[in-house]
Amino acid sequence: MLKGFKEFLMRGNVIDLAVAVVIGAAFNAVIDRMVTSFINPIIGMIFKADSLDGALAVTLPGGGVLAFGAVLGALLNFVIVAAVVYFVFVLPMNKLKGAPAEEAPAGPTTDELLTEIRDLLKAQQETK
Template sequence: MFKGFKEFLMRGNVIDLAVAVVIGAAFNTVVQKVVDSLFTPLIGAIFKADSLDTALVVGLPGGGALSFGAVIGAALNFVIIAAVVYFVFVLPMNTLRERSAKKGEPEATLAETEQELLVEIRDLLKAQAQSGGAPR
């Protein structure tokens, strides 16, 4: 039972997931500061409120209130966070990955050449075995 648990914990994908969670938590702080420091004040200035939570509030006859600003603010925060993540982190990483893949193209050609050579060697060995000749 413990052996299986140890194997589960030592799998590469479990460790990768743990690292991703830790990095994600640290990354969340950076993204949240960008949104809170840059975008939220701009949105507040546009709607003339300290935050969207206090903007576009509609009172109800029974004493409650509908906070359309809070819903709009949450949606805007999501879009802004997604844009920051994409343009600051994902797009540059994809660009780097593409550049490294372009540099790696000769290796792919080399791998295909090695495979072709191995196929030729196999075929030659089969032909020698069928003709009864020993390899030199």
């Protein structure tokens, strides 16, 4: 039982996942600070609100509030995170890996090889 648990822990996927979770948590703090310090003030100027949470709010007759700004803020945060992940991590890693290697030209299929062998054997028998 302990051997199986040890094998599970030593798999590359588990270690990679653990590293990804830790890096993701640290990365979330950076993005949160960027949105709070940079994006929210710009949005505050445009919508005349401290953040999108209070912007574009529609009060309902029953006392509820539709917070369109909060949804827009969450979508904007997602787009920012996706852009930073792509441009800071994915794009540089792809450049470090280099251009994808070109695939070797495909050789003849098994049927083509068998046909060629058959024709060679037939030609060999005709010359005897």
